[in-house]
Amino acid sequence: MRIQCPECKNDKKLEQKDAQVGKWFECDYCGVSFEITKVNPDGTCEIKIIEEEK
Numbered sequence: 001m002r003i004q005c006p007e008c009k010n011d012k013k014l015e016q017k018d019a020q021v022g023k024w025f026e027c028d029y030c031g032v033s034f035e036i037t038k039v040n041p042d043g044t045c046e047i048k049i050i051e052e053e054k
């Protein structure tokens with residue numbers, strides 16, 4: 001399955017087992033971190049960007 005980076009819109013491939021609410025991922029292209037907030041029955045995921053504290 002795939003998720004789309006909310007920042008650069010590139011697709012990221014995802015293992016089915018990793019598609020879980022609360023999982024964090026990092027975009028391979030722009031390096032932004034995001035979290036799965038919801039997994040829909042059709043297999044798509046809703047995600048949000050994680051703001052890193054610096």
Ligand SMILES: [Zn+2]
Binds near residue numbers: 027
């Ligand atoms: Zn990205």
